[in-house]
Every structure is written in C-alpha cells, then in structure tokens.
Amino acid sequence: MRKWHGNPWAILITLSLGFFMTLLDLTIVNIAMPSMIEQLHASLDEILWVINAYVLILAVLLITAGRLGDVRGQRTIFIFGVATFTVASLLCGISQNPTELIAARCLQGLGAAMLLPQTMAIIVATFPPQRRGAALGVWGAVAGVAAIxxxxxxxxxVSAFDWRWIFFVNLPVGVVVLIAAFTIIPSVKQERSHRLDLGGVLIATAALFCLSFALTEGQRYDWNIWIWLLGAASILLLVVFLLQQRTQQENEPLVPFSLFRDRNYTILNFIAAAVSVGMIGMFLPLTIYLQSVLGYSALKSGLVMAPMSVISMFVAPFAGRLSDRIGGKFILMGGLTLYGIGMAWIVLIAEPTTNWPAFWPALIISGLGVGCVFAPMATEAMRGIEPRMAGAASGVYNTIRQIGSVVGSAAMGAILQNQLASSLQHEANVRAGQLPAQARGPFLAGVKNAAKGGIEVGAGQSGADKSVPKNLPQEVAGQIARASKAVFDHGFVTAMKPTMALPIVVVLVAALSCLVMKRYVRQPEAQPTETVEAGA
Incomplete structure (x- = not known):
C-alpha cells in the first residue's frame, strides 16, 4: 500500500470505514433487541442500557478525544481508537450476561470516541478548501448510510447467524482499517502545544450521566424524587460547565466559544442533535413493532426497512456534490422535511394487522430525505471553520450530535415505557371481560406487573398469560394466550404512535431552523495571474 501513502482519497476511504463502524453500532443493536432479551434473560431496561452505555461514553469523551488528537496526533489517536473499538466488539460478542455486554459496550464507546473526531479533523487537514466540501460530503453520506x-x-x-454477529462483523473491518491507517494516513500532528481541560471533562461527564440515568430509569423508579433530583442536577452541572468554560477561553477550553460566532456552525450543531433524536427515536419503537407485533424475523424487519437505506445510499453522493456547488441550505431543509413526512406516514398506517408493502412508499420518501441530510449537514457545518480549529470544531459538533442520541434513545425509552404502562392496562381491562371469571383477576394482575417491571418486548406478549392458573382447560388457556397477545399488539401500537410523534416534531423543527442559515455563495475560482505573468 506504499503507493497509496498520503493519497487523499485513500485516506478518506480509510477514515470512512472507521467512521462507518462507530455509527453502524448506534442502530444495529436495535434490531437485535428481542433476541438479546430472550437469550441473555435481560429486561428491556437492561437492553436500553446496552444502547445508552455506548452512546453515553461516546458523547462524553468526544471533545476530550478531539483535543487529545491535537496533543498526540490525530493519526495516533485514530489508530488507538480503532484498536480499542475492535477489541471491544469481540468482548461484546462473547458476553454471557447483560452486565458483561454493557461493560463491553462502554469500552466500545471509548474506542469510538477516540477515532470519530479524528476523521473530520484529518479530512480538513488533508483536502484543500476547493475539494473539502466534496470530501466532507462523502463523510456525511457515510453517516447517513450507516444510520439506515x-x-x-x-x-x-441475527437471522442467519446470531445476535453476537452484529459485533463480530466489526472484527475484519477493524483489522483492515488498522492496516490501512498505518500504511496510508500520514501524521498530521500540530506543532504547537496543547493541554486538556480536565475540569471540563469531569463536569461534562457528570452532567451527561445524570441526564441519561434519569431519563432511562425514570419509569422503573416511578419517577420518584431522586429521579427528578438527578434531572435537576444535570441542568445545574450544565450551567456550571458553561461558566467554567467561560473562564478557560484563553487556555484552550473543551468548547471554544469562538466557534459559535459562525452562525451556520451554531445552527447546524442544533440540527445535528435534532437529527440524532429523530433517527434513534424512530428505530427503537419501529424495530419492536415489526418484530414483536407483526411477528417478523430480524432479517425480514431489516428488509422491510431496506428501501430507506438503498435510496439514501444513491442520493447522498449527489446531495454532497450539489451542496459543494450551490450550498446545502435548501437541500438539507428539503431532506429533513421529506424524512419527517415519511415517518409521519408510517405512524398513520401502523396497525397490528398492517402488511409490510404498505410501509415501502413511506420508507422510500424517508430514504430520499436521509440522503439529502447528512452530506450537506457536514459540509455546511465545517465550511467556515479554519483548519487550525478543525479538531475542536469536529469534537464539539460530534459531541452535540451524540448528546442528541443520548437524549433521543433515553427519552424514547422512557416515553415508550410510560405509554405502554397505561395502554396495556387499558387493553387488558377491555379484554378481561371475555375471559372466565377465575382468570380475570390474575390476568389483570399479570399485565400490571409486566408494565411495572419493564415489558418483555421480545416475547411479544403482555405478560398476563404467565400469571393465570396452570390447571385451566386447554381451550381456556388458549383463549387467555390469544387475549394476552392482543393486549400487547394493540397496546404497543397505541403507545408507539404518540411516542414517535416526538422525533417527527423535532426533525420538522430542525427543518424550519434551516431558514435562519446563511446561504452559501460560491466564490469564483481565482485566476492564476501571477503564474501567467511569471511565465511571460
């Protein structure tokens, strides 16, 4: 590979492969949730922490890792990140219980945090301004494809092998990226010295942990006073963090406030967080709906959503090149709007008996939207950033985007569980009258207990059939099992619709915020007058 050493496009491919792994693991876990719940004997709450642990560590350490790249060199930290992520993927795949899996996901988040901000910083350092937009467009397109x-x-x-292979698949990719990083990517270490703001790291970590724990565990603890205190503590710590960062502006803070003097960069940080809420928020309830309500296998569920991935894959490169020519403001706005419309369409038609072809028109529209989101979003965010600030800008941008993922997944989990608790009880009350008298009380108690303890989504049942007497006639037992399935199916759909309203509204608000962006005016290319005169 020596002939490829330093080649900009070979570097971009290497960075994109590493970037792809980290973002793929944000959404690939969702499809395996029912399988992991069943095989690891885990609760929905524990599996939500499998998702949130990764996102939490990633979000907390992104800015720190970006600064560390300035200190030790982006190539070095990128290589360490890929190696850590690859080893952690192996540990995830061989985990024997939820605790081991959550711990391995934390390590995986550490590796992702180290490598991810280096990708954008190395791209900015490698590509000249006139080609940087196209390169960041590819980088952004990879983000969109990975998410879908x-x-x-x-x-x-999951269908062909096992849920463990969603982690094992990272191993060959990680090895290839490591080899390519050593042989292709040159060192881009900055000459001037830097320091890490350790105080800022600690405060930000505490704030994010309090926020994520409160949102994820709220339903389990009945939203008691301690949960609300954790939420209040996260807000207080955020205020302390901003005040602390204000005092550090002359000493390389974690968040240089000067970045936000660029209006587009500021707006696009908000949009990036909103897109994360919209993407992560959509996948959680929709994945459970396809598998546990409609009864599709993990493979069929993935194939049902495949049109969105395929369409976005083809659209994204064109959106990136077009953004480099005319600017990404209205391309991004149109993409967000299309994605929101597609998701709203799915919510409207989702019922316990909806057949899969009915979803494809909505998913095609969503795919067109996703293809027009990530490339222009990355291009416009970094367009006005000076190369010397690329590391800090990348760290802040990706941190805020991942905070959106933390809030999105935690909030959606909390809202979904809260909605399920009431909708399942309502459905049980409706159907209990159709059961024999001796089964009604245990049936209702079973639904109530299942709702309080975290719904066993993988089973596709309300949990009521586990609490009825075992010595009932076979006909009555079958009647109870059918009622339990109906309670879950109708209760989940009832809970899913208002839950999915949150990401749809957030995405549409992000689309409207594009109106505030400054429109890009392409500057005419400078004529090589000096070269002509020198030649004359």
Whole structure:
C-alpha cells in the first residue's frame, strides 16, 4: 500500500470505514433487541442500557478525544481508537450476561470516541478548501448510510447467524482499517502545544450521566424524587460547565466559544442533535413493532426497512456534490422535511394487522430525505471553520450530535415505557371481560406487573398469560394466550404512535431552523495571474 501513502482519497476511504463502524453500532443493536432479551434473560431496561452505555461514553469523551488528537496526533489517536473499538466488539460478542455486554459496550464507546473526531479533523487537514466540501460530503453520506443500514445488516446477521454477529462483523473491518491507517494516513500532528481541560471533562461527564440515568430509569423508579433530583442536577452541572468554560477561553477550553460566532456552525450543531433524536427515536419503537407485533424475523424487519437505506445510499453522493456547488441550505431543509413526512406516514398506517408493502412508499420518501441530510449537514457545518480549529470544531459538533442520541434513545425509552404502562392496562381491562371469571383477576394482575417491571418486548406478549392458573382447560388457556397477545399488539401500537410523534416534531423543527442559515455563495475560482505573468 506504499503507493497509496498520503493519497487523499485513500485516506478518506480509510477514515470512512472507521467512521462507518462507530455509527453502524448506534442502530444495529436495535434490531437485535428481542433476541438479546430472550437469550441473555435481560429486561428491556437492561437492553436500553446496552444502547445508552455506548452512546453515553461516546458523547462524553468526544471533545476530550478531539483535543487529545491535537496533543498526540490525530493519526495516533485514530489508530488507538480503532484498536480499542475492535477489541471491544469481540468482548461484546462473547458476553454471557447483560452486565458483561454493557461493560463491553462502554469500552466500545471509548474506542469510538477516540477515532470519530479524528476523521473530520484529518479530512480538513488533508483536502484543500476547493475539494473539502466534496470530501466532507462523502463523510456525511457515510453517516447517513450507516444510520439506515444498521437494521438491514443487523436483521440479516441475527437471522442467519446470531445476535453476537452484529459485533463480530466489526472484527475484519477493524483489522483492515488498522492496516490501512498505518500504511496510508500520514501524521498530521500540530506543532504547537496543547493541554486538556480536565475540569471540563469531569463536569461534562457528570452532567451527561445524570441526564441519561434519569431519563432511562425514570419509569422503573416511578419517577420518584431522586429521579427528578438527578434531572435537576444535570441542568445545574450544565450551567456550571458553561461558566467554567467561560473562564478557560484563553487556555484552550473543551468548547471554544469562538466557534459559535459562525452562525451556520451554531445552527447546524442544533440540527445535528435534532437529527440524532429523530433517527434513534424512530428505530427503537419501529424495530419492536415489526418484530414483536407483526411477528417478523430480524432479517425480514431489516428488509422491510431496506428501501430507506438503498435510496439514501444513491442520493447522498449527489446531495454532497450539489451542496459543494450551490450550498446545502435548501437541500438539507428539503431532506429533513421529506424524512419527517415519511415517518409521519408510517405512524398513520401502523396497525397490528398492517402488511409490510404498505410501509415501502413511506420508507422510500424517508430514504430520499436521509440522503439529502447528512452530506450537506457536514459540509455546511465545517465550511467556515479554519483548519487550525478543525479538531475542536469536529469534537464539539460530534459531541452535540451524540448528546442528541443520548437524549433521543433515553427519552424514547422512557416515553415508550410510560405509554405502554397505561395502554396495556387499558387493553387488558377491555379484554378481561371475555375471559372466565377465575382468570380475570390474575390476568389483570399479570399485565400490571409486566408494565411495572419493564415489558418483555421480545416475547411479544403482555405478560398476563404467565400469571393465570396452570390447571385451566386447554381451550381456556388458549383463549387467555390469544387475549394476552392482543393486549400487547394493540397496546404497543397505541403507545408507539404518540411516542414517535416526538422525533417527527423535532426533525420538522430542525427543518424550519434551516431558514435562519446563511446561504452559501460560491466564490469564483481565482485566476492564476501571477503564474501567467511569471511565465511571460
């Protein structure tokens, strides 16, 4: 590979492969949730922590890792990140219980945090300004494809092999990226010295942990006073963090406030967080709906959502090149709007008996939207950033985007569980009258207990059939099992619709915020007058 050493496009491919792994693991886990719940004997709450642990560590350490790249060199930290991520993927795949899996996901998040901000910083350092937009467009397109490809690839792996293969698949990719990083990527270490703001790291870590724990565990603890205190503590710590960062502006803070003097960069940080809420928020309830309500396998669930991935894959490169020519403001706005419309369409038609072809028109529209989101979003965010600030800008941008993922997954989990608790009880009350008198009380108690303890989504049942007497006639037992399935199916759909309203509204608000962006005016290319005169 020596002939490829330093080649900009070979570097971009290497960075994109590493970037793809980290983002794929944000969504690929969702499709395997029912399988992991069943095989690891885990609760929904524990599996939500399998998702949130990764996102939490990633979000907390992104800015720190970006600064560390300035200190030790982006190539060095990128290589360490890929190696850590690859080893952690192996540990995830061989985990024997939820605790081991959550711990391995934390390590995986550490590796992702180290490698991810280096990708954008190395791109900015490698490509000249006139080609940087196209390169960041490819980088952004990879983000979009990874976000959507997770359910399809995950569905195939879970169905053909086992849920563990959603992690094992990272191993060959990680090895290839490591070899390419050593042989292709040159060192881009900055000459001037830097320091890490350790105080800022600690405060930000505490704030994010309090927020994520409160949102994820709220339903389990009945939203008691301690949960609300954790939420209040996260807000207080955020205020302390901003005040602390204000005092550090002359000493290389974690968040240089000067970055936000660029209006587009500021707006696009908000949009990036909103897109994360919209993407992560959509996949959680939709994945459970396809598998546990409609009864599809993991592979079929992934194939049902495949049109969105395929369409976005083809659209994204064109959106990136077009953004480099005319600017990404209205391309991004149109993409967000299309994605929101597609998701709203799915919510409207989703019922316990909806057949899969009915979803494809909505998913095609969503795929067109996703293809027009990630490339222009990355291009416009970094367009006005000076190369010397690329590391800090990349760290802040990706951190805020991942905070959106933390809030999105945690909030959606909390809202979904809260909605399920009430909708299942309502459905049980409706159907209990159709059961024999001796089964009604235990049936209702079973639904109530299942709702309080975290719904066993993988089973596709309300849990009521586990609490009725075992010595009932076979006909009555079958009647109870059918009632339990109906309670879950109708209760989940009832809970899913208002839950999915949150990401749809957030995405549409992000689309409207594009109106505030400054429109890009392409500057005419400078004529090589000096060269002509020198030649004359």
């Amino acid at each position: 490809a997770g359910p399809t690839l995950g569905g195939f792996l």
